[in-house]
Amino acid sequence: MRKLLWPLGLAAFALSPVPLAAQTTLTLERALEQALRHSAAITAAAREVEAADGALEQAGARRNPVLNLTLEDTRSQSRTTTATVDVPLELGGQRGARVAAAARARDVAAAELARTRAEFRSRVTEAYFAVVVAQERHALAAKAVDLATRGADVVARRAAAGKASPVEATRAQVEQAQVQLSAAEANAAWQRTRFALASLMGDGEPQFDQVSADVPNALPRPPLAELAAQLEHAPMLAAARLEVGRRRALAEVERTKAMPDVTLSLGSRRDNELGRSQAVIGLSIPLPLFDRNQGAIREANQRADRAADDELDLRRRLLVELQDASSRLAVANATLQTLQSVVLPAAQQAQEAASRGFEAGKFGVLDVLDAQRTLLQARSHYLDTLAAAHRAATDIDRVVGR
Template sequence: YLSWVARAALCVPFFVQTAWAQSLGLDSALATALAQHPDLRATVLEREAAEGATQQAGAWLNPELSTLMEDTRQATRTTTIQLNQPFELGGKRAARISAAQAAQGQADLDVVSRRAQIRSQLMAAFHGAAVAQERVRLSDELGRLSTQAREAASKRVMAGKVSPVEALKAQVAEAQALSASTVAQSDWRGAVAQLRLALGDPSVKFDRVEADLERMPSVGAWEPLAQRLEASPAIARAQQEINRRQALSDLERARRMPDLTVSLGAKRDQQLGRDQAIVGLSLVLPLFDRNQGAILEASRREDKARVELEAVRASVEAQATQALAQLGSALAQAQTLRDKVLPAARQAFAASTKGYELGKFGFLDVLDAQRTLFEAETLALSAAAQAYQADARLLELLGEPTPTKD
């Protein structure tokens, strides 16, 4: 019997590779998700909207053209044409541009964070489908062995070598194997649905996934954890939120200074028959509204962003520590099962099967060895699934891992 790791890469009965069968690899799945996922496309559009907001923030205030007519009689009419140009004082325009640029930086980080989330979800769903696919293969193999055992037991009963009870036990074992196969196929369909959701493109067609379950994640890629935390998308976004709030606070302080409006124009007096130039200045007097409330609000929201950064950092560190511990535990369990448990279980099953054919062991010994072998195979798959899930969670929390040197 080949190991479950090696068998994952082989052609299996349930997933027959025919001319029409389509397989899905991890690289193509990631490319599809990053190109087609609607959540990522929506985040990219939001970033482009932020670019427009930054462009708008740098626009100058428009002038105002006004006309005024006094008296409706042409002989005594006075007509005034005036151009009013407001000028922002106190650095409002620069502060507004800084706030827009900070918001744009946050939108850029949102795209990075969303990409990490989509990669994480895709990798978790892909490896979940790969594990479910391998479980289907194992259940089919168990069903095949159970059928062979039932046939062998029936022949021995007909030959009068064993009790008819053993044939009944073999039939029960075969029925249980068929039931397990039905459950495994149902789990596979559920895993495929999750993978299609993670792809973000329901039109992608595939019948099986191409996964090398022998390539397990590495704990070393996420260490040291303290340095990896600095690259966390969530922490970077929280830090950028502080920068944005600081820029908004500066903008509200700049708004304390009233704007200056310069007026230029001409006045035509029909009765006197002459034109007069008009020059004027206007300034709002900040006697009652000095923007105190908006400044207080912006300052408190800036303080809130600093507190939220501490909370986000603590949360990411705790979750990353837990995921890293889960990854290490799953890898250790998978290695123990692969190196020690599975070889012994295969040897015991082979020995019991041979002994049963020679009449040295009873059928219960064969069933027990068979059950032990497939339980060990299932545990190995579960350990691999936990390792992939923990690695995907670390990817979402910390961003891309550090490449390991071979």
């Protein structure tokens, strides 16, 4: 991890709004740790896994027997008492199909938990780098205000001494006011991103003053073909694939329901008038003449087919997202290289040349301010590109589930 500093001597400009020693600095690792620990979305997904465990346990339970007691005649001398126990018998593999469906549902819940974790990590990482960029932009804006203020003061003194025109002094004041407005917007954006990150971490307001700027440029990701291969194990696609299995299992549950349950009755009948007891054996078999669960079977099969179509559609959409993010990352990294090797050094040299020329009396102060503004704009472009690179990298990580 290398510190985010401007190349070729540009580190002379401070990137932190206030001295580091007086600040509470948040790192990406600590932000992720706290956010994952306090995430309500992850907690909810974990509870769904626990609920699925309960459903799996219930699916394996056998049906309870039923105790029946019948009295015929209220007189004890002629009373007939019948006691039976009805034992439901599930046929056609109903219990096994029910357990299999519950197990698939548990797998889906676990995959959803992994997907939620991956997406939440992506959100926190993106929010963290948004703070990094806003923090750097805030520092650049403060530097621009300082430069514009000093330039306006110099032009005002030169105009008072008759060495510069009032028009030039007015232009310097306008420049200063515009830079101050930009600084106010940069400060508001910095505060907004800090609160957004704090919210993801479970805090009502930021408990940190700044984030660590010790971050590298977005590292290149594998080629698209390799990313597409990793897509097979991505949490989002895994969840969709397991959902297809769950729907197929539910269709099997509905198919087994077409086989009617048989109820076996075992008991005894006591005839007080005759003074004897008789064994009672019964068998109850529903006749599937009208309801063979055909509608539910059709519904379950169609929903299973829809889940397969949804998985295919998701696979295609994720592949498109990977292609887009991979392309954006490649362009951003190439732009960063050009900015670091060509644009920023050239802007720095132009600013230094303008400053030396101003000291030698060859350039006016507005020329110096213009060169300084060009340098600051180049740095701002660098920050925008750096943020775009990290967003693209984060999108790739979110899709493949890193």
